[in-house]
Amino acid sequence: MPDMLVRLYTLPPLEAEIEAMRAAGIDIRRALPPEKHVVTAWVREHFSAGWASETDVAMSHHPVSCFLATENGKLLGFACYDATVKDFFGPTGVDEAARGRGIGKVLLLACLHDMRAQGYGYAIIGAAGPTEFYKKAVGAMEIEESWPGVYRGLLGMGG
């Protein structure tokens, strides 16, 4: 699972994607601090305790560095940045039943545009699982010899 590099100065536009999601009944927005317990419990249930811990950190920033996808008041997906280390995107995930509708890509773009607005020039996708998804969505490039990288020695990972 390599890290990947993304140019933030040539990102695809975000607004039209958010509008298209809204037209389809899906709201893509920054998470709010009172939602922290709901979001972290959802991430733990659907993904892992480690990702829930990272999401907890992102939910504790001002502004919150976590974006959500919701439909009819139901959480469908999340994406974070600046969680384990600064300038890293992730974790992110979409409910299995809601995958393939473009939600993961818009959540990714929402975070990356926010990172650009926060002053970053490049973003790192931390420990990218689906590398093809990131290449296709934002032209991300694999960083050689980046695994386990900043995650070396992580408890419960054996690295």
Ligand SMILES: CC(C)(COP(=O)(O)OP(=O)(O)OC[C@H]1O[C@@H](n2cnc3c(N)ncnc32)[C@H](O)[C@@H]1OP(=O)(O)O)[C@@H](O)C(=O)NCCC(=O)NCCS
């Ligand atoms: C990766 C993930 C967030 C993608 O979410 P999604 O909502 O299903 O993705 P989208 O519908 O926005 O896909 C956007 C494009 O990427 C493609 N894509 C999605 N997942 C892909 C994958 N795993 N590999 C290659 N391409 C993928 C889609 O086909 C789509 O292509 P298109 O624009 O030509 O239609 C989701 O599959 C997921 O939650 N995976 C499990 C958790 C995970 O691996 N998170 C990433 C950790 S780094």
